[in-house]
Ligand code: SAH
């Protein structure tokens with residue numbers, strides 16, 4: 157039997173999809189890259205914005221039609237955050253769905269898929285099952301490792317705590333074991349994932365105490381053969397001095413912090429329940445840069461949150477100018493059921509959200525360009541991740557993308573690269 161899996165949403169979803177694939181492959185399923193070749197199509201979904209949901213629903217439409225008209229034996233399953241959010245509704249809304257599985261039942265996926273071959277299955281139980289580590293993908297140089305699940309922050313716009321549940325951290329031992337296994341398969345870089353890694357508290361099964369995130373970094377830093385460690389995401393409200401120190405002092409931990417600001421207006425930040433002010437954030441950035449001069453800082457921003465007027469928007473604009481982020485991911489506010497902001501009037505028009513988004517995108521583009529231009533003529537250390545059409549692709553320690561023209565076998569190597577050009581946010585260089 158063959159399955160196909162398509163993934164939407166964040167890095168944690170990509171990790172979960174690897175878990176699903178590994179579990180199915182262990183049961184003898186074969187993974188295919190073309191959905192038309194599959195007996196079972198799975199889609200791992202994201203509910204963070206309406207747009208993310210719409211994309212999934214249009215895919216389901218295509219697969220449903222194919223099943224109806226061409227291949228009645230085809231099975232279709234929906235996993236992840238939309239399943240957890242919509243539950244039973246999906247079964248009624250999409251008569252061709254065979255499986256609806258939420259975010260908590262991933263460890264049981266092979267059983268659920270098997271049952272779905274016989275009859276329609278809905279699995280939404282919020283059990284706290286241990287997630288079995290996935291297999292490492294072939295030729296992977298860098299890999300995601302989820303160190304915790306869920307979120308306790310309840311930012312007022314965000315559905316994640318409702319679809320992923322409360323925070324729970326893996327034990328440091330199981331994280332280390334997974335890192336070591338990855339390294340033994342050739343992986344050189346791990347990206348430790350959590351919605352807010354700063355609140356990682358892993359109960360050590362060995363010595364019966366709690367390990368926090370900076371301590372976890374120290375443990376991972378000791379793994380031999382590993383070159384680099386990255387992590388995401390850091391909530392500004394609890395990024396500790398210890399974490400800054402860990403990034404500064406641990407040789408494998410890369411100098412990049414993803415630090416979502418969301419808005420530059422204190423009034424909006426408060427409505428968002430972010431628990432820090434613009435001033436707190438600016439102080440934090442200053443502190444990080446003072447300790448780690450070569451650090452790159454990236455962020456997430458939401459435009460058009462309820463009540464965001466021109467004044468509040470311009471405060472975000474001025475913050476972006478002041479901080480000069482290396483990169484920013486900018487989103488239009490999308491009301492989400494269950495969240496507390498859902499009861500606020502979504503009073504910024506679609507056109508205005510669009511305008512603010514484009515304004516910030518343009519601004520950020522010029523800042524990113526300026527920040528990348530600094531590297532032209534310099535030599536940087538790059539970890540080569542994959543082969544692309546134009547050359548080898550890799551990243552600097554502080555997460556800049558680099559294309560290297562070289563015909564040497566560089567995959568998985570740390571190389572010194574002379575940067576000659578900055579083209580559309582990607583640095584180009586050569587290796588000697
Ligand atoms: N845990 C991470 C990110 C979670 S979701 C954090 O705390 O930063 C990724 C990004 O999606 C968020 O940072 C936010 O900018 C955006 N986002 C979340 N909910 C949203 C919504 N309802 N509308 C628009 N953007 C949203």
Ligand code: SF4
Nearest residue numbers: 307309310311314316
């Ligand atoms: Fe959502 Fe806030 Fe949790 Fe991030 S920290 S996942 S934005 S509730």
Ligand code: F3S
Nearest residue numbers: 165166202203204237
């Ligand atoms: Fe989306 Fe779920 Fe991640 S809502 S952002 S896939 S946790």
